[in-house]
Amino acid sequence: SSPPSYQNGLWGHVGKTKTPEDVDALVGPRPGLKGEGHLFDRLSKNRDAVVVLDEIEKAHPAMINEFLLGVLGNGQMQNKKTGETIDIGKSIFILTSNCFQTMITHRYRQEKDDVAALESLHSSLANTIRTWVHSGVSASGKGE
Incomplete structure (x- = not known):
């Protein structure tokens, strides 16, 4: 369909x-x-x-x-x-x-009032996603 x-x-x-x-x-x-x-x-x-x-x-x-x-x-x-x-x-x-839903939710609940920690989380996720896209997902071709 x-x-x-x-x-x-x-x-x-x-x-x-x-x-x-x-x-x-x-x-x-x-x-x-x-x-x-x-x-x-x-x-x-x-x-x-x-x-x-x-x-x-x-x-x-x-x-x-x-x-x-x-x-x-x-x-x-x-x-x-x-x-x-x-x-x-x-x-x-x-x-x-x-794919990062659990980690984001957990981290946000712990540090929702800590702007620097949330900015660090954003930066970390952006780098992970950038690496994931550039590597063609992974050697097996499957997401985490």
């Missing part, structure tokens, strides 16, 4: 992309395979969309390595089947994750 659509926004539950075929259904299949990519189709019609990719830490490695790093790196998306390329440089991508 295709993700829900909003006036200028798209939502994709990428945490459910467990196989390369799941990624293909979202971003577009390789030549010779059936189907269309829901995300490519919608972005080709609305190139200044806000795209929410939910539970990114659970996504199949191809979602990170083949799609996100390439798309976010060059601002273009290619339909693997047709070769058509679209400019999505005006689109906004929001990645969500619950």
Whole structure:
């Protein structure tokens, strides 16, 4: 099923992309395979969309390595089947994750009045996420 659509926004539950075929259904299949990519189709019609990719830490490695790093790196998306390329440089991508939820909640409850501690937590999380994205998630391709 295709993700829900909003006036200028798209939502994709990428945490459910467990196989390369799941990624293909979202971003577009390789030549010779059936189907269309829901995300490519919608972005080709609305190139200044806000795209929410939910539970990114659970996504199949191809979602990170083949799609996100390439798309976010060059601002273009290619339909693997047709070769058509679209400019999505005006689109906004929001990645969500619950992978640090327990740590954040615990830390916040302990130090909610300590601004310096919360700033340290923010910095630590930002560095962890930056490292995670640059490493292509992990050697196994699975989030923590």
